[in-house]
Amino acid sequence: MTRSIKKGIYVDEKLLKKIEGKNPLSTPVVKTWKRACVISPEMLGFTFGVHNGKTHIDVLVTEDMVGHRLGEFSPTKKFIKHGGKMQKELEQKKKEAEITAAKGATAATADAKKT
Numbered sequence: 001m002t003r004s005i006k007k008g009i010y011v012d013e014k015l016l017k018k019i020e021g022k023n024p025l026s027t028p029v030v031k032t033w034k035r036a037c038v039i040s041p042e043m044l045g046f047t048f049g050v051h052n053g054k055t056h057i058d059v060l061v062t063e064d065m066v067g068h069r070l071g072e073f074s075p076t077k078k079f080i081k082h083g084g085k086m087q088k089e090l091e092q093k094k095k096e097a098e099i100t101a102a103k104g105a106t107a108a109t110a111d112a113k114k115t
Contacts, residue, residue, distance in 0.1 A: 009038045019046055031056050035071030050074035 012034045019030060024045030031049040039061055049056030050070045057074040065073065081087065 009040075010036055011040050012037045016040070016042060019043065029056070029058055032070065035069065035074065037070050039065045039068055039070060041066055052076045 012032075015030070015032055015034055015037055019027065019042065024047075027046060029047045029049045031051070033051045035050060043061045044063060044066070046061055048059045048061065048070060050059050050073065051057075052074045053076050059070065059073045
């Protein structure tokens with residue numbers, strides 16, 4: 001989603017007008033369909049409901065997001081994990097490792113309480 005330097009950055013005027021003069025903490029979610037809008041410093045602290053094609057996803061704007069576009073923080077595709085026999089085996093091993101780690105942690109805390 002690049003834009004030439006000659007054209008400048010695209011910040012939607014209507015969106016800026018909606019947040020102009022308002023307190024970021026007391027303002028409710030500002031819904032928008034402008035995914036191509038670049039995040040400017042005036043938007044810091046506000047929560048935007050960015051449309052992903054189906055629903056609005058809440059995006060809290062922080063300092064690190066300035067210069068990026070709103071659409072970058074509202075994914076349009078939902079990843080559903082890959083399946084298959086090999087994936088199930090990997091998940092089973094991971095689950096067993098978590099259980100043994102949890103048992104080891106509880107045993108260590110029990111030993112610490114005894115002393």
